[in-house]
Amino acid sequence: MTVERHTQRLRVVCAAMVASLAVYGAVVLALPVPAQPALPQSETLLWGFAFLAAVNLATIMPVYRVMLDAPRRAFAVGRQPERLLAAHFTAHTVAFARLEATAILGLVLFFLSGRADWFVVFTAVAALGMAVLWPRRAKVAALVKVPGAVDVPATSPQ
Numbered sequence: 449m450t451v452e453r454h455t456q457r458l459r460v461v462c463a464a465m466v467a468s469l470a471v472y473g474a475v476v477l478a479l480p481v482p483a484q485p486a487l488p489q490s491e492t493l494l495w496g497f498a499f500l501a502a503v504n505l506a507t508i509m510p511v512y513r514v515m516l517d518a519p520r521r522a523f524a525v526g527r528q529p530e531r532l533l534a535a536h537f538t539a540h541t542v543a544f545a546r547l548e549a550t551a552i553l554g555l556v557l558f559f560l561s562g563r564a565d566w567f568v569v570f571t572a573v574a575a576l577g578m579a580v581l582w583p584r585r586a587k588v589a590a591l592v593k594v595p596g597a598v599d600v601p602a603t604s605p606q
Contacts, residue, residue, distance in 0.1 A: 500553060505573070540583060543581055550573055
């Protein structure tokens with residue numbers, strides 16, 4: 449699989465996860481705000497969910513790196529990018545799913561408390577993380593670059 453094709457495939461999956469944030473937002477906008485919250489202790493729940501979200505966010509990149517460690521070592525020896533790209537696809541999808549989980553925590557808070565502002569905060573954090581981790585061709589190309597190799601610029605035939 450080429451770097452370009454891998455990046456396109458990854459962007460499709462990531463775009464679907466970004467679109468799910470918009471769907472969650474549409475659900476929040478479409479539902480009427482209840483007069484009474486479903487859970488009166490919703491502020492305590494907010495702090496619990498905020499802690500869960502913070503731990504989730506703080507561990508996204510360490511988990512991402514661990515998921516790529518063994519495939520990177522195998523690539524350094526065998527120079528076969530297919531396995532590394534497959535591991536990268538999985539690691540990136542897991543990272544985006546964990547960011548989406550943060551938005552889902554906000555959605556649950558909305559359902560339990562009726563507070564759309566909490567949903568917006570959790571979803572904005574998820575969207576910001578997705579923007580930072582958006583798949584870029586240059587990063588994928590750097591991933592499969594052979595260490596110590598020198599890039600030779602392509603010359604046009606004269």
